[in-house]
Amino acid sequence: MKYWLFFVAKLVLTVALFVGIWAVMEAVLPEPASIRTYKLGRFGQDLTWTTAIFVYFLAAAGAMFLIVLDQRYRCRTCLRRLRMPVNSGAWDNMLRLGMPQVEYICPFGHGTLNVKLVQFTGREGDDWREHDDNIWRELESLSSGGRK
Ligand SMILES: [Zn+2]
Numbered sequence: 679m680k681y682w683l684f685f686v687a688k689l690v691l692t693v694a695l696f697v698g699i700w701a702v703m704e705a706v707l708p709e710p711a712s713i714r715t716y717k718l719g720r721f722g723q724d725l726t727w728t729t730a731i732f733v734y735f736l737a738a739a740g741a742m743f744l745i746v747l748d749q750r751y752r753c754r755t756c757l758r759r760l761r762m763p764v765n766s767g768a769w770d771n772m773l774r775l776g777m778p779q780v781e782y783i784c785p786f787g788h789g790t791l792n793v794k795l796v797q798f799t800g801r802e803g804d805d806w807r808e809h810d811d812n813i814w815r816e817l818e819s820l821s822s823g824g825r826k
Pocket of ligand 1: 753754755756757758784785786787788789
């Protein structure tokens with residue numbers, strides 16, 4: 679739940695930012711010229727506005743892409759960036775060693791993310807595996823048992 683709330687918060691902030699940029703564009707850029715009674719449209723008829731809208735669209739699409747990319751490599755529990763990419767598998771020995779993939783881990787051990795580098799059957803989703811707390815509970819019980 680926290681993971682998706684963070685994603686929605688980033689989207690809302692970015693949309694607010696781009697609404698502000700649009701307001702600045704309307705305030706700064708001159709209105710398209712009018713020829714007698716005919717007023718030129720902003721997009722496709724006025725070069726300044728058309729260029730500005732293209733740049734605006736590219737920036738907005740790039741920001742959305744970066745938000746999705748950032749969210750993909752975050753821990754689903756604590757929202758920290760996943761670290762320590764480990765390559766496994768091999769391109770030339772795919773049948774023996776498995777498909778090439780990269781595994782990322784949360785620095786606090788909440789889980790691992792498997793990203794497949796080969797996708798034969800279309801887009802395959804990433805494989806997030808949550809780790810159990812069993813190993814930490816066992817260590818805590820050992821350390822508390824050792825003190826008593
Ligand atoms: Zn984590």
